[in-house]
Amino acid sequence: MRTGEIGDIRVDLLADELLLWARLGREFPRPGERGWPAPDGPYADRWDALADVLIAGTDRGRSVVRAVTTVLKELEFIARSRPYLQEASRAALMEYRFAAQGCDTVTLAEVAPALGVSPVPVQDIAWYAGFAGLEGLPTG
Incomplete structure (x- = not known):
């Protein structure tokens, strides 16, 4: 799923x-395995607790998945209207996005400020014109 910077991950794809x-966890890396390593920062204990709940396959785990998916879909829905951008910025942003890729998507970088996460690394800072708290990274 991740081919660029973490901020560029589409929120709808993250939920999916x-x-x-x-649903098909046996075919994918489990939390803590090589393909899905545990973080070693201040949230490692929370990640471990979440991983334990998800792996157990209990009603609680299914409830957590539903809750997280609902939150991601709501964030994507709210962010799609771009209420935090002025009309001129929104129009310029849409013009750039459609010229560059022919589509518009809501990414993790766009919802990260609502989650209290900043700065967020992104590949193409122009894709986020008018957003605050983003960090463009050099390409190549």
């Missing part, structure tokens, strides 16, 4: 990937 993993 979580559902796929929860």
Whole structure:
């Protein structure tokens, strides 16, 4: 799923990937395995607790998956209207996105400020014109 920077991950795909993993988890890396390593930062204990719940396959785990998926889909829905951008910025942003890729998507970088996460690394800072708290990374 991840081919660029973490901020460029599409929120709708993130929710879909979580559902796929929860339903077909045996075919994908489990939390803590090589393909899905555990973080070693301040949230490692929370990640471990979440991984334990998801792996157990209990009603609680299914409830967590539903809740997280609902939150991701709501974030994507709210962010799609771009209420935090002025009309001129929104128009310029849409013009750039459609010229560059012929589509518009809501990415993790766009919802990260609502989650209190900043700065967020992104590949193409122009894709996010008018957004605050983003960090463009050099290409190549």
